[in-house]
């Protein structure tokens with residue numbers, strides 16, 4: 513199933529696909545971007561607005577990768593709390609990273625507004641409900657860490673959380689009002705269309721097969737064409753292939769699975785996320801959920817790493833729905849889909865310089881709606897000559913994970929272990 517988007521809610525309810533053709537023949541550009549998800553399309557838009565000649569190569573269609581399959585939750589911040597990030601990256605870069613990561617809501621909703629992107633955008637906040645006493649303490653610490661920096665966040669007690677979510681499963685948590693949600697396929701198509709309107713060329717069904725240096729230029733070849741360019745941006749995230757040796761080994765793709773119910777009648781669902789929040793809980797194997805514009809409930813969670821996941825693999829999310837909202841236990845799922853989430857070993861997204869004029873951004877650890885939009889723009893800044901020291905994120909060389917062939921095995925063991933720990937702590 514992961515190789516297809518036919519059973520995905522977003523592909524079935526999005527605005528029409530962008531008009532784009534495959535690349536034919538030999539052409540030139542200032543910048544070539546490989547991958548048309550949030551990263552690639554945000555980079556293309558920013559560069560084309562600055563007058564650069566941009567071409568995007570997408571192996572399938574716009575948004576075919578993770579971007580058209582996400583939960584669409586726009587969540588500021590990274591896995592680490594602001595205090596932790598500042599301790600990890602120091603007093604100069606740390607606060608700039610915190611500001612940038614905390615500002616992704618403004619980045620996404622600002623683009624949507626400025627470019628008139630029609631994507632059911634709702635900026636009504638994000639809840640992180642805690643399923644255990646230990647994780648509640650961590651959630652409240654995270655809230656406090658943001659609040660001290662002036663962010664629009666607030667702790668939420670148990671009864672208010674039950675009222676906002678429509679379930680009394682959780683012990684409380686916090687609310688981030690900078691956050692929201694979008695119809696992600698419509699959002700990525702909207703970014704691509706906005707980039708086309710300011711001059712970017714987007715080529716679909718055009719996989720980049722090779723990347724080589726021809727004098728001072730880069731040459732990217734596809735089955736029926738090639739592009740010579742000064743700079744190349746790789747924006748392939750969890751779908752990274754062998755185009756640039758070693759790059760795929762900098763991220764570990766994990767599967768995430770979602771299912772969407774049929775639209776829920778008010779009599780059953782009025783109390784569920786009644787104020788329009790998105791939510792992701794504090795489980796190590798988190799449950800994330802939201803409503804769509806038609807009143808469906810969308811539930812997401814981890815899944816085994818298989819390309820052929822299907823409707824029969826919905827036990828994990830069905831269990832989550834039944835436990836949180838027992839009134840929906842006989843409400844059928846209408847859509848099921850899965851996709852690859854790119855995890856990094858250090859849990860921080862990577863902005864890499866691979867060679868002169870060759871850059872990559874990936875590894876959003878499940879926070880890519882906002883972070884990929886941001887890092888796409890930062891890639892555009894780097895390709896426009898902004899010095900790496902002025903980028904509010906570390907720009908590093910590539911570091912493939914040592915012992916990479918074993919990471920999937922380790923990930924499988926960890927998933928089983930986390931599942932047990934989650935159950936034990938909730939007990």
Ligand SMILES: Cc1cc2nc3c(=O)[nH]c(=O)nc-3n(C[C@H](O)[C@H](O)[C@H](O)COP(=O)(O)OP(=O)(O)OC[C@H]3O[C@@H](n4cnc5c(N)ncnc54)[C@H](O)[C@@H]3O)c2cc1C
Pocket residue numbers: 546547548549550551552569570571572573574575576577578579580581582583584585586587718719720721747748749750751752753755768769770800812849850851852853854873874876877878879880881882883884
């Ligand atoms: C099921 C699921 C739920 C998620 N939920 C959320 C959420 O609620 N909130 C959140 O913030 N994040 C979420 N994420 C993460 C988020 O979706 C991703 O981090 C983000 O979409 C990454 O965007 P991207 O543009 O970097 O990569 P992608 O959208 O994956 O795009 C990469 C593209 O590169 C193309 N490609 C690969 N190789 C080549 C090549 N050689 N030539 C040409 N093209 C190539 C692929 O076809 C693909 O379209 C979720 C992810 C999944 C899978």
